[in-house]
Amino acid sequence: MNARSDDPVLTVRGLEVAFETNDGTIEAVRGIDLDVHRGETVAIVGESGSGKSQSMMAAMGLLASNGRARGKAVYRGRDLVGMRERDLNRIRGDKITMIFQEPMTSLDPLYRVGRQLAEPMLHHRGLSRRAAREKAIALLDRVGIPDPQRRIDAYPHELSGGQRQRVMIAMALANDPDLLIADEPTTALDVTVQAQILTLLADLQRERGMAIVFITHDLGIVRRFASRVYVMRRGEVVESGDTRTVFEAPRHPYTRMLIDAEPAGEKAPPPADAPMALSGERVRVSFDIGGGLLKGPPVVLKAVDDVTLRLRKGQTIGVVGESGSGKSTLGRALLRLLSSEGRIVFMGRDISAADKAAMRPLRKELQLVFQDPFGSLSPRMTIGQIVTEGLLVHEPGLSGQERERRAVEALREVGLDPAMRNRYPHEFSGGQRQRIAIARAVILKPHVVVLDEPTSALDRSVQKQIVELLRDIQSRYGMAYLFISHDLAVVRAMSDYVVVMKTGRVVEEGPTGAIFERPASDYTKSLMHAAFALTDFHDEARRVAQGG
Structure with missing residues (x-):
């Protein structure tokens, strides 16, 4: 207080x-x-x-x-x-400064974060560029960005979602505001x-x-x-x-x-003989992040380092870890949206070396719900157009009336009024936009959905609804989910198997109950302690409200 x-x-x-x-x-x-x-x-x-x-x-x-x-x-x-x-x-x-909800849409993708951090100090305080850069490095350090002397020259897309949010916080604090x-x-x-x-x-x-x-x-x-x-x-x-x-x-x-409101319940594992939907064997993803020529030796970041994962039909694997642990990069690599090493197999077919043309017909079956719902929705399209865009590509023979019917059905499935389908994304809250993104993915009834922080922008009551919705869709259509999240309460309610990642590697994995009740690694224990230290009050508050 x-x-x-x-x-x-x-x-x-x-x-x-x-x-x-x-x-x-x-x-x-x-x-x-x-x-x-x-x-x-x-x-x-x-x-x-x-x-x-x-x-x-x-x-x-x-x-x-x-x-x-x-x-x-x-x-x-x-x-x-x-x-x-x-x-x-x-x-x-x-x-007065503001930290916005969607960092990727608030940071200019064409400029390095250091330049964007320095701008308010140059404009309002008249600092020299050198002084503004020094203060920007200090601010990045204070908000927990590792290696700020190097990261200050990164572009927004080179940072994880959490790191971009920390840059936004640093920008808001740059001029010591009266009101944040x-x-x-x-x-x-x-x-x-x-x-x-x-x-x-x-x-x-x-x-x-x-x-x-x-x-x-x-x-x-x-x-x-x-x-x-x-x-x-x-x-x-x-x-x-x-x-x-x-x-x-x-x-x-x-x-x-x-x-x-709190996501609850447990996800039962699929049958032991459920077919394999998607697997990755010794997957590795690396990025060149500096050096070369006159800038010294090349610097290589191992974003995903020798990870093996097997996802069965009807299964939900929760992938957890801190920002920058490689969770999202792993998901994109398995969908063949990033270049990677290792073997990736989808429904019995090796797609490790598949090019864009070979992957195109498979995109209907491999869907991704992005972490940033606003950045992934076109501001020039109505919600109805956004949700049915995939149908135009993958089911071109559908009539306009049938597409409209499918859009109405998909919006209802995610708890949105179909009458709103003629509105544009900026007319919706962050949570509503995330539900639109989920509707766009599930309208195609894919085999595999990678859900990258799908509930991060949602309040707890809607998180509970979305968890129940995703479970229902999964049970009806047999979809397999890779559920990437830092929210352990949602992961526990949503997943039957959990993979814990740190700096690109798997440090622990196993059935959800075992990971949450008997974590083996110190890193997993620290995640559990931090998560439930933030949310312990819910049980006490509920008891008081119910007269317990």
């Missing part, structure tokens, strides 16, 4: 946000009030689409072009709503780095008296990190107050539901 000053940094009164869409006006935020004081952390929680992110985007003047805000968002006596862009730009990135708005800042981070980042933010807050607005669906983090909390539902604040009071004695049924 943190100390609070009586000086308000941000005062929001009667804030409303609406979007004009093809289907009419959507009211995203409906007249909310909130206060943020110097030196305190205020959390805004709620399910996807509740309006928690849009409320702060409105305060920052960052709504999409079809969005409109009314009401007041007063920063140190100045109303930000309706302020001229030129005046807002003097405040944004300097006095953190929109799901730990979504892409593994549990050990979550703890490091939260500790870092708390330390910086104590040092600088910085106020923080923390937007999240992770109630465990809210419990440990925030002094006050606002619970939002359908654009309105339904409950607010001191964090301990709200979570130990919730008054609103919706708050009780959020506390009680």
Whole structure:
């Protein structure tokens, strides 16, 4: 918890946000009030689409072009709503900064991270390029980027999802802001780095008296990190107050539901004689990350180092490990989306040396749900077009009416209203976009789906729904899943077998129950300790809410 000053940094009164869409006006935020004081952390929680992110985007003047805000968002006596862009730009990135939910879409892929880190310091503080670079290296070190002197010259695509999120945090802290708005800042981070980042933010807050607005669906983090909390539902604040009071004695049924939402159950293994869907034997993936010519000896990163994995029809293998452990790279290599060494076999066919032309007809059977739902959805296509895009490629003989029927069915399967299929991606929350990405993959009924952090952007109640949905789809169609995640609670509910990776190698593997109940390696034990230290409060909160 943190100390609070009586000086308000941000005062929001009667804030409303609406979007004009093809289907009419959507009211995203409906007249909310909130206060943020110097030196305190205020959390805004709620399910996807509740309006928690849009409320702060409105305060920052960052709504999409079809969005409109009314009401007041007063920063140190100045109303930000309706302020001229030129005046807002003097405040944004300097006095008020924001850590966005999707780091890959916030970082320019054409520029090295060092240049992007230095930009706010050059623009707002007038530092020399040398001084800005030195501070940027120090910031990368503080947020846990390994070897920051080298990583500062990397491009965003050369970093893992978690590392990109840490770069975003470093950028937000560069100018020592008065107010930091953190929109799901730990979504892409593994549990050990979550703890490091939260500790870092708390330390910086104590040092600088910085106020923080923390937007999240992770109630465990809210419990440990925030002094006050606002619970939002359908654009309105339904409950607010001191964090301990709200979570130990919730008054609103919706708050009780959020506390009680947790992926549960166990995944039964497939039959012992289930056919092999996809296997990799001694898979290796390496990247050249520096050196050569006048820059010294070549530097090679072994992203996946001699990994063997066998995935049967109807099975779900959970792949866990910290950011940069090689989880996502392994998944892409098995789908032949990356060059690799070793032998890869799909449904009895060796595809190790298959070229693009040979792989094209197999793509329908090998699908990938990406970690970043916004970056993988075309902003120029409607949701209906996105979901049916694969049908146009792989089932060109379908009529437009049949494609429409399949789109409606797929959207219903992932819990979205098919009537929304004429909207565009920016009109949906991060969690809704992730469900759209899942619908796009499962509409083709593939044999194998690699799910790369498919629930990372979802609140707990929707995570539970998605886990149940994926189980149901798997049981009906016999799909095999490779489930890549840093969320061990979801992995435990979703997988029947777990592979633990560290620095490109498998350090431990086995049936889910054995890994979680009797971890053998010290590394696995440290992951378990960090994960359940963050989420232990759920059991206690549920007991209190239920009168136990």
